[in-house]
Amino acid sequence: MDQASSLRKMVNKKASRMKKDRSKLNPSPGNPPRVISVTSGKGGVGKTNIVGNLAIALSRIGKKVLVLDADLGLANIDIIFGIHPEYNIGHVISGEKTLSEIIVKGPENIRIIPAGSGFVNLTHLTDGQKLALMSEFEALEDLLDIMLIDTSAGISRNVIYFNLAADDCIIVATSEPASLTDAYAMMKVMATQHGAKYFKLLVNMVCDEAEAKSVYLNLGQAIERFLKDVVIEYISYIPMDEFMKKAVKNRKAVIELYPDSASSRMIRKTAEQILGWPRRVDSEGNIKFFLKRYMDYRAG
Numbered sequence: 289m290d291q292a293s294s295l296r297k298m299v300n301k302k303a304s305r306m307k308k309d310r311s312k313l314n315p316s317p318g319n320p321p322r323v324i325s326v327t328s329g330k331g332g333v334g335k336t337n338i339v340g341n342l343a344i345a346l347s348r349i350g351k352k353v354l355v356l357d358a359d360l361g362l363a364n365i366d367i368i369f370g371i372h373p374e375y376n377i378g379h380v381i382s383g384e385k386t387l388s389e390i391i392v393k394g395p396e397n398i399r400i401i402p403a404g405s406g407f408v409n410l411t412h413l414t415d416g417q418k419l420a421l422m423s424e425f426e427a428l429e430d431l432l433d434i435m436l437i438d439t440s441a442g443i444s445r446n447v448i449y450f451n452l453a454a455d456d457c458i459i460v461a462t463s464e465p466a467s468l469t470d471a472y473a474m475m476k477v478m479a480t481q482h483g484a485k486y487f488k489l490l491v492n493m494v495c496d497e498a499e500a501k502s503v504y505l506n507l508g509q510a511i512e513r514f515l516k517d518v519v520i521e522y523i524s525y526i527p528m529d530e531f532m533k534k535a536v537k538n539r540k541a542v543i544e545l546y547p548d549s550a551s552s553r554m555i556r557k558t559a560e561q562i563l564g565w566p567r568r569v570d571s572e573g574n575i576k577f578f579l580k581r582y583m584d585y586r587a588g
């Protein structure tokens with residue numbers, strides 16, 4: 289078989305698999321899904337645990353949740369969700385797998401897209417391949433209400449593009465000076481280089497609300513002075529909780545293992561708050577357009 293015909297065969301096979309995947313979907317008209325990125329600049333502030341636990345809390349409220357795991361670190365969502373993904377978005381981009389074939393089921397019906405470093409290869413796609421990928425994302429639309437993105441540590445372009453493409457960007461910070469500096473640096477790059485204006489602050493690993501508010505005040509003052517157009521909104525806090533650490537050691541989300549712990553209570557509260565957020569007026573609120581925005585940022 290020559291190369292062209294074997295390639296055609298592969299593409300056809302993939303197309304028919306995609307059709308099958310789509311016929312499994314159960315369209316439910318209503319609100320378009322909301323995309324929320326969780327980011328920090330600094331590693332080790334609790335992003336992955338916050339994403340995993342919020343995903344479970346939202347799912348328990350009856351929402352269909354998808355986690356885009358863009359954390360390149362070793363301690364990613366796989367650990368607390370007990371999953372072992374074989375493939376990632378790179379296999380979709382290379383044409384070996386369809387999007388739904390790489391999606392992994394986690395606890396409580398949560399779906400996970402393992403991104404690996406696959407998204408970085410998006411720049412090499414032709415326009416046709418980009419459209420194909422967008423339509424694969426579009427097919428997910430009816431399968432979810434909320435997509436949470438767990439981003440990597442650092443202020444890389446990749447992380448920034450995910451944050452810019454999302455409807456809402458949650459900055460996770462602790463009261464450690466290094467975390468505050470990195471949270472500020474992330475907002476500064478997004479604001480001054482890309483015109484981002486709105487951020488939401490979730491403070492992690494503090495004793496109480498008063499300590500969380502002082503973190504907010506700290507960041508808020510710096511923003512007011514140096515980033516005039518930026519608005520940061522305080523959402524909530526997750527307390528420093530030994531049960532969270534114990535759960536991680538047991539490779540579980542704290543909300544599963546210790547649902548009555550202080551951190552689990554605040555995670556539930558935060559999840560309910562998220563559901564009450566008004567939509568941004570400029571949001572196109574659609575997974576396909578999320579991906580398009582991301583690809584457009586990448587293309588520069």
Ligand SMILES: Nc1ncnc2c1ncn2[C@@H]1O[C@H](COP(=O)(O)OP(=O)(O)O)[C@@H](O)[C@H]1O
Pocket residue numbers: 328330331332333334335336337338363441492493526527528529530532533536551
């Ligand atoms: N609220 C908390 N209380 C106690 N420990 C926490 C809390 N949040 C996170 N941790 C600990 O911090 C570590 C890093 O969390 P992780 O979610 O992997 O951070 P990130 O994704 O930002 O790198 C975890 O191993 C966990 O034990």
Ligand SMILES: [Mg+2]
Pocket residue numbers: 335336337359361363364439
């Ligand atoms: Mg992480």
